[in-house]
Amino acid sequence: MLFEQIATGGCRSYLVGCQATCAAAVVDPEVSQIDRYLALAARDGLRIRYVIDTHTHADHFSASKQLARKVDAPVVMHRESTVPTVDMRVDDGDMVVVGKLRLQVLHTPGHTRDSMCLHVEDRVFTGDTLLIGGTGRTDLPTGDSSALHDSLFGKLLRLDPATLVFPAHEYKGRDHTTLGEELAGNPRLQVRDRDEFVALMASLNLDMPTHITEALRTNLSGGKTVAQMLAEAAASVPFMSMAQLRDRIAAGDTELVVLDVREREAWEAGHIPSAKLLPRGQLELRVNEELPDPTRHIVTCCEFGRISTLAAATLREMGFQRAVALDGGMKAWREAGYPLEAAPPRH
Numbered sequence: 233m234l235f236e237q238i239a240t241g242g243c244r245s246y247l248v249g250c251q252a253t254c255a256a257a258v259v260d261p262e263v264s265q266i267d268r269y270l271a272l273a274a275r276d277g278l279r280i281r282y283v284i285d286t287h288t289h290a291d292h293f294s295a296s297k298q299l300a301r302k303v304d305a306p307v308v309m310h311r312e313s314t315v316p317t318v319d320m321r322v323d324d325g326d327m328v329v330v331g332k333l334r335l336q337v338l339h340t341p342g343h344t345r346d347s348m349c350l351h352v353e354d355r356v357f358t359g360d361t362l363l364i365g366g367t368g369r370t371d372l373p374t375g376d377s378s379a380l381h382d383s384l385f386g387k388l389l390r391l392d393p394a395t396l397v398f399p400a401h402e403y404k405g406r407d408h409t410t411l412g413e414e415l416a417g418n419p420r421l422q423v424r425d426r427d428e429f430v431a432l433m434a435s436l437n438l439d440m441p442t443h444i445t446e447a448l449r450t451n452l453s454g455g456k457t458v459a460q461m462l463a464e465a466a467a468s469v470p471f472m473s474m475a476q477l478r479d480r481i482a483a484g485d486t487e488l489v490v491l492d493v494r495e496r497e498a499w500e501a502g503h504i505p506s507a508k509l510l511p512r513g514q515l516e517l518r519v520n521e522e523l524p525d526p527t528r529h530i531v532t533c534c535e536f537g538r539i540s541t542l543a544a545a546t547l548r549e550m551g552f553q554r555a556v557a558l559d560g561g562m563k564a565w566r567e568a569g570y571p572l573e574a575a576p577p578r579h
């Protein structure tokens with residue numbers, strides 16, 4: 233078995249592969265690591281056959297849909313999952329066959345209704361059902377502490393105590409543990425009585441995870457995160473440095489259109505000399521009158537350099553093949569002490 237654990241902050245994902253057949257699966261992929269999964273698989277001569285989420289994540293952005301598309305593999309989740317982009321729904325007792333490896337599905341509801349663990353050879357991917365020294369929380373959508381108690385004591389912890397535990401989260405840098413170690417030392421597993429366990433889980437008062445609404449929105453729908461939208465836009469446009477733009481303006485470059493896509497008040501307060509105002513919200517509707525020549529060299533700018541990247545990508549999509557985005561924004565421009573122009577007073 234080829235095995236890689238990939239840490240992204242507190243998130244853990246896994247690449248597990250069969251040496252004999254070169255088939256592999258990725259478990260709980262995170263959106264910023266797509267290139268890494270592909271590179272690790274390539275390094276080990278593996279073909280990713282399945283992309284598996286142990287549950288609907290509320291605390292990180294799943295890369296399942298995107299990764300599965302790239303490698304032409306199905307997204308696998310438990311049948312209780314409501315995510316529409318799942319290709320293969322599995323049930324308790326099913327096996328996902330990865331070459332000669334057998335990933336045995338254990339339905340372990342509790343953290344979420346669609347939570348499952350995957351047992352393969354000497355180890356188990358526990359998702360957020362069992363963490364090192366903890367368990368998944370049960371206060372997020374579809375969480376159920378009574379079900380978690382049953383999943384742990386009635387199912388997961390009945391596996392061989394020597395089984396290695398690889399969770400979907402680990403915040404203290406530990407690699408793995410065993411079921412036996414958890415049974416002996418995990419504080420939550422010392423509370424064997426169901427009612428006491430439920431009371432314990434209810435008393436935790438945990439903070440909401442950051443980005444929970446965005447994570448649930450995108451993970452449940454297969455939609456894109458804001459970071460993804462920005463990354464895709466950034467990958468599709470060239471940029472111009474602030475120094476380059478300053479020099480071109482100083483040299484009187486009349487070919488270049490500086491397009492400020494902020495709102496009018498921001499533009500009026502101070503903009504790059506000669507910058508034309510066309511707020512991002514009106515870009516598509518006013519582009520024909522404001523930018524009649526699609527061959528012009530256009531550099532978009534905004535306050536922080538993000539909206540301008542989206543605007544440049546939109547312009548490119550619309551056929552402005554020389555649209556570029558400013559590498560930076562007006563905040564950085566002002567801080568650099570570069571020239572500014574204020575709008576003439578309005579009458």
Ligand SMILES: [Fe+2]
Nearest residue numbers: 289290291360
């Ligand atoms: Fe989770």
